[in-house]
Structure formats: C-alpha cells, structure tokens
Amino acid sequence: MRGNGSRPGGAIPRAAPDLGVADGEPTLLTGWGRTAPTLASLHRPADAEQVAELLAQPGARGLVARGLGRSYGDAAQNAGGRVLSLLDVRGVRGFDPKSGLIAVGAGFSIGDLARLVLPHGWFPPVLPGTSHVTVGGAIAADVHGKNHHREGSFCHHVRAFELVSPGGEQRTVTPEGTPEVFAATAGGMGLTGVVVEATLQLVAVETDRVRVDTERARNLDDVMERMERGDEDYRYSVAWIDCLARGSALGRSVLMRGDHATRAELSGGERSGAALGFSPPRVLSAPPGVPSGLLSTPALRAFNEVYFRRSPRREQGRLEALHSYFHPLDIVGDWNRLYGPRGLLQYQLVVPFGAEDALRQVVERLAGERAPAFLAVLKRFGDGRGMLSFPIPGWTLTMDLPAGRTELAPFLDGLDELVAGAGGRLYLAKDSRLRPELLEAMYPELGRWREVQAGLDPEGVLCSDLGRRLGLGGGSRR
Amino acid sequence: MKDALGSVESVLVLGGGSEIALATVRALVARRTRTVVLAARRPGELESVAGELRAAGATTVETVAFDAQDDAEAHGRLVDDVFDRHGDIDLVLVAAGVLGEQSRDEHDGAAARAVVGTNFLGLVSAIVPCAERMRGQGHGTLCVLSTVAGERPRRSNFVYGSSKAGLDAFAQGLGDSLVGTGVNVVVVRPGFVRTRMTEGLDPAPFATTPEKVAEAALEGIAKGSHTVWAPPVLRYVMSVLRHVPRPVFRRLPL
Numbered sequence: 001m002r003g004n005g006s007r008p009g010g011a012i013p014r015a016a017p018d019l020g021v022a023d024g025e026p027t028l029l030t031g032w033g034r035t036a037p038t039l040a041s042l043h044r045p046a047d048a049e050q051v052a053e054l055l056a057q058p059g060a061r062g063l064v065a066r067g068l069g070r071s072y073g074d075a076a077q078n079a080g081g082r083v084l085s086l087l088d089v090r091g092v093r094g095f096d097p098k099s100g101l102i103a104v105g106a107g108f109s110i111g112d113l114a115r116l117v118l119p120h121g122w123f124p125p126v127l128p129g130t131s132h133v134t135v136g137g138a139i140a141a142d143v144h145g146k147n148h149h150r151e152g153s154f155c156h157h158v159r160a161f162e163l164v165s166p167g168g169e170q171r172t173v174t175p176e177g178t179p180e181v182f183a184a185t186a187g188g189m190g191l192t193g194v195v196v197e198a199t200l201q202l203v204a205v206e207t208d209r210v211r212v213d214t215e216r217a218r219n220l221d222d223v224m225e226r227m228e229r230g231d232e233d234y235r236y237s238v239a240w241i242d243c244l245a246r247g248s249a250l251g252r253s254v255l256m257r258g259d260h261a262t263r264a265e266l267s268g269g270e271r272s273g274a275a276l277g278f279s280p281p282r283v284l285s286a287p288p289g290v291p292s293g294l295l296s297t298p299a300l301r302a303f304n305e306v307y308f309r310r311s312p313r314r315e316q317g318r319l320e321a322l323h324s325y326f327h328p329l330d331i332v333g334d335w336n337r338l339y340g341p342r343g344l345l346q347y348q349l350v351v352p353f354g355a356e357d358a359l360r361q362v363v364e365r366l367a368g369e370r371a372p373a374f375l376a377v378l379k380r381f382g383d384g385r386g387m388l389s390f391p392i393p394g395w396t397l398t399m400d401l402p403a404g405r406t407e408l409a410p411f412l413d414g415l416d417e418l419v420a421g422a423g424g425r426l427y428l429a430k431d432s433r434l435r436p437e438l439l440e441a442m443y444p445e446l447g448r449w450r451e452v453q454a455g456l457d458p459e460g461v462l463c464s465d466l467g468r469r470l471g472l473g474g475g476s477r478r
Numbered sequence: 479m480k481d482a483l484g485s486v487e488s489v490l491v492l493g494g495g496s497e498i499a500l501a502t503v504r505a506l507v508a509r510r511t512r513t514v515v516l517a518a519r520r521p522g523e524l525e526s527v528a529g530e531l532r533a534a535g536a537t538t539v540e541t542v543a544f545d546a547q548d549d550a551e552a553h554g555r556l557v558d559d560v561f562d563r564h565g566d567i568d569l570v571l572v573a574a575g576v577l578g579e580q581s582r583d584e585h586d587g588a589a590a591r592a593v594v595g596t597n598f599l600g601l602v603s604a605i606v607p608c609a610e611r612m613r614g615q616g617h618g619t620l621c622v623l624s625t626v627a628g629e630r631p632r633r634s635n636f637v638y639g640s641s642k643a644g645l646d647a648f649a650q651g652l653g654d655s656l657v658g659t660g661v662n663v664v665v666v667r668p669g670f671v672r673t674r675m676t677e678g679l680d681p682a683p684f685a686t687t688p689e690k691v692a693e694a695a696l697e698g699i700a701k702g703s704h705t706v707w708a709p710p711v712l713r714y715v716m717s718v719l720r721h722v723p724r725p726v727f728r729r730l731p732l
Contacts, residue, residue, distance in 0.1 A: 028660060035482035039616035039660035061615070073482060079566075079660060080616030342701065345482045406697060409483040409509060432482030435510060465617075468566065469479035469487065 029083060032336050033072040034343035035403045035432055038079035038465055042066075046088050048196040052168035054084055055194060055461065062463030065194045067134030068109060071141065072346045073432030074465035075189050081463055086136050089196055092116065100202035101159065106136030106195045111330075113200075114278040114322070121276065122202035123260070125157035127326045131280065136195045141429035142187035142389040146236040146326070149380045155186035156385050161198040166461035170196070184452040186386030189428055191462045191472065192453055205260040208276040210236070210325040212258035214315045216308070220251025220363055223378065224356065224395070227255065231380055235259040236325070240311075242304040243366040243373040243399060244297065251363045253378065254311040261319055280323035285333035292340035292404045297372040329375075342404030345432050347373075347412060350381055351424035352394040358422035359395050362415055366399070369411055373399035387449040390427040398430075409433070428466065436470045449473070479568060480617065481510065484700020486568035488513035490560055492544060492604050493574025494524055497673040498623060501692035502571060503531065512537045515560050515567075517544030518574075538564070546574045546600025547592075553600075557607040566615050569699065570608045572601055572622045572649075575642070577675050583637040590637050597641035602648055609652060609661065617660040619699050622649040624667045626707070629716045633728045653704050664698045666691065667716075668708040682732065684709055 027042040041059075045051045054063065061081030068087070069076060077083065090107035097120040104113065111131030113124050128143040137143075139161060144153040151157075160174045163185060175182045185192045213234070217223035223239050231237045234257035241253045329335055336344060351358045366373050376399035381391040401408060416438055419426065425442035426434055440446050450473040466472065480486050489506055491499045494516030503514055514536050516524050521541035528539040544556055561567055578593035605620065612618035627635055628642030646665055653663030668691045670682035691708040698706035707713040719727070 026659075028658060033482060036480050036617075037660060038479075039658075074479065078616075079479070080614055343482065403482050404701070406483070406700060409485060412483075433485070436487075436512075465479050469481060 024082075027083075029066070029069070029077045030343070031071045031073045031075065031077065031432065032069060033345050033403060033432055034336055034339070035345065036074055036077075036465070038074070038077050040078045040081055040083040042083050042085060044085045044088050048089065048162065048164060048170060051084060051086075051089065051164050051194050051196055052170060054082065055164055055166050056168035058082065058166065058461040062461045064462060064464040064467075065106070065136060065140070065190050067107060067137035068132045070130055070133050070137065071466075072344075072430045074469060075141070075429055076137075077465040078463050079465055079468075084194060086134060086194070086196070089136075093197065095120075097122070100204060101199060102202060103197060103199040104135055105197055106134060106139075108135050109133060110135070110138060111278070111280070117202055118205070118208055118276045118278045118322075121204055121206065123205045123322075125151065125201060125203050126154040128154075129327065130330055131323070131327050132330065135198050135200070136190075139186060139195050139198060140188060140190040141427075142386050142391075143429070144381065144391050146238045146379065148391055149231050149237060149382045150235055152382055153187075153385050153389060153391050155182075155389065157201045158186070159199045159201055161185070162196050163193040164196055165193045166457045166459060180452050181456065183386045184388075184449050184456070187389035187428075188386060188449065188453070189388065189466060189472070190464060191467055192456045193462070205276070206263045207261045207266055208278060208322055209261040209266065209319040210258045210322055211261040211265055212256055212318050212320050212325060214312050214318065215255050216311055216313050217253040217255055219249055220253070220360060223251065223253035223255055227378075227380055230257070233257075237379060239378040240307070241363070241376045241378045241397070242308055243363060243376045244301045244304055244370065245308075246367045250367055251360075252308060254308060256325070258320075258325065265317075266319070278322055280327060280330050286335050286337040288334075288337055290337055290340050292342050292402065294338060294340060295372060295374055295402055297370050300372050300374050303374075339400075339402050340404065342402070344400050345403050346398060346400050346430040347415070348390075348396060348398040348427040348430045349415070349419045349424055350390065350392055350394050350396040350427075351419060351422045352392055355394065355422035355424065358418055358424065359397065361418055362397060365411075365415065365418075371401060371408070371411065372405075373401055375400050387445040387452070388428065388443055390425065390429070392425070394424065398427075403432075428470075431466070431470075434470060439470050439472070446473075479566065480619065484696070485510035486619070486699070487511060488515075488564060488567050489569040489571060490515045490517065490557075490567045490608070491571045491573060492517050492601065492608075493546075493572065493623075494518035494527075494541065494544075495520065496573035496575070496623070497675075497688040498668070498671060498691050498695075499571055499573035500527060501688035502573075502621075502695055504534070505689075505692050505696055506569075507531050507534045507536045511569075513564055513567075514539045515564065516541045517556065517560070519543070519545050544574070544604070546596040546604065548600070550603035550606075553604040554607045557604065557611060561611045561615075567608075567611070567618065569619045569621060570605075570612070571695075572605060572620065574601060575623065576638075577635075578638050580635045580637055593637050594641040594644070597638070598644040598648075601645055605649070605652065609656065612661040613656070613659050619662050619664060619702075620649070620652070621664045621666060621695055621699055622646075623695075624649065624665050626667050626669045626712050626716055629667065630720055630727070632732050634732060650704070662702050662704075664695070664703055664706060666695045666698065666706045666708065667712065668694075669712045684712055684715070
C-alpha cells in the first residue's frame, strides 16, 4: 500500500459537494424520492476523530450517517436528531496498483473511485445504478450491480472497514476476524456504527469500454428463459422490462449483457488512443418546479413502445462507454425532480428461484392496474452477504413510481404480501412505505441482527427514520 | 413515522368522540396506523370504539380524559404524558368542538363564552404543547378541524362561526410558523356534515358525511396540504361568498 497522501495519477476527484449549511444546522432532509421530509441537525465531521466525538455525545434522538442521499426513502434521515454527513471523510489512504486493493474514506463516491483507479487498469467491483453513491452508503445498503449473479454484492469485495461505535471507539472489522459484526454491518443500514474507511478489492480491466450484446425478448417467459440459459456467460446482465405491455407481450424486455472489453477487442485506432478514463458527461439538469403528473401512464406507455421498438432485435459485441452502460441516468442531474413536488418511490423486490409464479403475478398486476411503473429492470441475483443484505438467489424486479397517487398504497401493500408469501423481500435502501409487520417474514435473520446490533449499540444511539418507521431495532431513542 | 405515501403510524385525537375524527381514525387504522390515543371528555364511552379499532389491527388503543375547558397546565401535562409514553406521535387530529345553540348563546354571555372557550381557547392551549413536541421530534402533522362557517361568520350561527374563525386563523398562523421544521398543519374546512351534532338541522347545500370529510383530510395529510375543503367545491363557493356585500350576505338563507 502506498503511504498517506500519495494520490496516484489520473483524474483528481472533484471536491465534495457543498451542502451549503453550517455545522449542526437544522436541515430538512429527504431521500432521493423526495418524500416525507424531516428535520435534523446536519453535521459534517472532517475525519474519524470528529465522528467519534459526535458519537460520544449523540443527543436525545441519536444519530445516523449520510452519504450522497441516494437511498430513495428515509434511511439517511433522523427526525429531531443528528445526521452526520460523511462527505468530507474521503481521503485515499492507500492504493496498490499491483493487487488492486484500495483503502478510501467512507465519503468517497463510487464514481470518484472509478475515475481514480481506471487509468491504472482497475475498476470498482460493484456498480449500483448510479455512481453517486458513497463507499459508506454502499456498505450500509450492501449495494448490488449488474454482476450480482456472478460476483455478489459490494460487501463481498470489502476486505476490511473501520467502524466507529457509539461511545466513540474505533475498530477494524474484517470478514474473517469479526464475522458477526461484518455481517451485521453489511446491509445494516448504518445502525451498527459509522463506517469511516473501507479497504476494497478492485477488479482488473484492460479498457474503458463494455462489450454489450443486446437482444429483445417478446414476453416475460421469453426473457426469463434467455437469462437462465445465458447469464452465466456474462459478467453483467440486466433486462429492461415493459411493465405496461399486456396480453401476449406481458413483460416484453430488452436484455443487455456484457463484459469489460479486452484490448484485443478494440479497433486499432482505439487501442493506440487515449488512456483509460471514466468521465460521464453531465449535460442536462431537470428544472425545479415540475408539476406532478408529468410521468403519467400514457406518457410512459409511449416511451416504452419507442424504447422497445428502437432496441435492436439482436446485436452482438457493441462497444459502449462504461458510464453509458452502467449509469444512463447520471447524465441528467436531479432527475428525481421530474416527479414533481410529491416525489417518487422505487419499488424493488426479489423472489427466490422457484417462485417465478409470484414474479409473473407482480408483472400481471402492474400491467393490469396500468400502474405508471417507469424504468423497470429485471435481473438475477446470486448469494447474499450480510444479515440484512437484500440479495438472495432469485429474481429481482425494480421500478420507479410517482408517490403522488393514493391508490398506490393498497396496491403496493398487496404486492408486498405476494412477495413475502413467496419467500421474497423488499430492498430497505429503496423502501419508503413497507408495512412493518412484514419485515420479519422478509428478513429471517432479523432476530440475529438485532442481537448483534444491540451489543454494538446498547443505548440505542444509532437512529434513523427508516429504523423508527419499520421498528428495525436501534433507534430505541425516541 | 409518516411514510412516502402519507400513511402514519401513530395518532392522538383531541376530541375522540367526534364522528369525523372516528371516521378518520378508522380509515387510518385500515392503512398503517397502529397506535391510537383517543382523548375525549367522556373516555369511558369510547371503549367499544377502542375494541373495534383493536380488532381492525391497531396494537395500542388508549382512551384518556381531555376537557377543552381545562386549564393550559392540565393540557400541557396530558400532551407530555401521551408523547412520553408512546414515543413519536405522527399525527395530532384536533376535532373537539361544540355547536352551541345560537338562539341562546347570542343572549347569554356565559353560554357564548363556553362555546368560544371550548372551540378556540381550549384547543389553542392543547395545540401549542403538541406543536412544541412535534418541533422537537422533527416531524409530524397537526390536522385541525375547522369549518366553512369560520370563513365568514353568518347571522345564523356566528357564535360557533367566530370560535372556529379564531381556531382557523390560529392554525394557519401556526402552520406558517412551522414551515421548515418538518411539521405541517392541515386546516380542514368541511361544509355541513350529517352527524349527531347537526341532527335536526336542515342540511345546507353541499352537505357531506364524516367518511367523505375523513377521506379528504387523509388526502390533505398525505399531500402535505395546508387547507382542505370538504367537499372541494366549497373552496370556490366560499371564495364568492367572501366578497358578497354585508347587506346582501346577511339576507342570504344560509
């Protein structure tokens, strides 16, 4: 490992975003869905020491860490208490370009990580749907990417992290040395302590392109069959699915699978060209003040129709820039504003392999209700990692929905029942409305997690709105 | 906590005997609400309602004594006790109120004072500590039941109307003061509602039911509205009536 401060070459990560608030300033916070704002005092500790100081004096309503605020719901909110923004805790403590091990501060984003290591022939091991996610947040939610079916979730690639506990002491947590604490913190939604630094194993790449094979599937059965048959041949796999198509086209999809392109796969010109780089453009920004109802069902049907028809029936080996394959939405800043003042929610479920019927019923109900589900994706998961990690081997379906529709509440409650009954679950990092009674059925390891959590936080210092809403544990402070 | 679709987990009702309040609480429990505290003048009479709410899925249902005519200190103690014992209260529904009897009240100082004392003063002294606790918890909704009769006092029920006008104005101002705190105030202005309170009266135009008012209130709570009219058309009716000249207005058969 290189020593302190020797930031390797390549693009220097941009400065942490300015939140525009003084330390401890009362601030209304929401998640990415912009629903259910609550007030907390927002602190910006500069380093692990200041995190420890804040944890030692948590105040009456406790605290929780926050990164870039990409959880859709209330995971990084703490009404009436403190929220610690970790965005200034983002130093690179060491990077070994030979082994691909890197130790970075929890506030470092996955996008910055990609920018930093790609010129050295390395890449983040897991990329969620946006690059604007911090390493700390990626551990707290144990995020997954398009490679989950083969390579698991983010925490499968974490070799160690530094955890500051309530009371203020810091410990090094590793999968081998402290397996219980590791498994409780991976996907533990920030309620076992504050992660201030993590050591990750990167993956080696030769180019900054992805070689993508695209194929259209005429319906749900077709796409599932194609995925079962071919997913293992690809590192990355994801299907865009039309949740508004009905009848024989129910669940028609565009399947996009690929792997990092090798040098040999680039054309001569590209091979001799520029160095590896990760530089997603940010050209558009959604305007503020968009009214509700812009993303209506008819508008989405039209979009889906065009998207499906425009996609190639079958295309092999197209080379795409990394960001355009992984994060097509990142080029639009604040796209969540397109949902208007009442915001959006993301519904992400997983059902185990063998429960394909439940998945089919979900898609049928979405199409039948003409629910304005946008940007729905289907993917297959491999094994899970932490006690509350979302992934289990099975099928995961994700969609965005406008929050401003009251009829959505009973409809989604019905989907929850179906998912829980099939042995599936919802993703806590996306959740903003689950009925708390279903939590234990969805997360069978919840009891064990609560024990480990209570051991790490006996006084209930770590609190979040998500924890309060779902009665997750932690957050005994009211 | 309130969720993304506006459902709440806990509610305190001031005036738990109100039919509009009970219709609202039933609808809340049918969604997510599990903790219900009904504060009413005669809590004993609410036991069967409490049982019904438990059967519908509420895990904690409590009835406590609350009289709007009690002093501010008693109100403060009651509110603190409820918030201390149940943790966060996501929604406070302010529904207590009396109609009085106009023909008597306008000639009887004590009777008029009792109406204003209950509908305005008594609720103000209970709302203030609720708002303070909600500021502290960083979230919450105060839903205040007003009436269209408070929008412009009418000859036929101005004692009641003026008491509600005071409450309505107070709630609006409080709502503005709470902007940015995570706490929202929703003022609900129903028209004529067919309840025990209005039994025997001739229904005014656009008469509605407690269930319809409850539905509108819940929609307003979910949206984070500041004013809810029930039925919605009354917003436009009242915006016209507000500008009718006094000599004409007092002759209108309202």
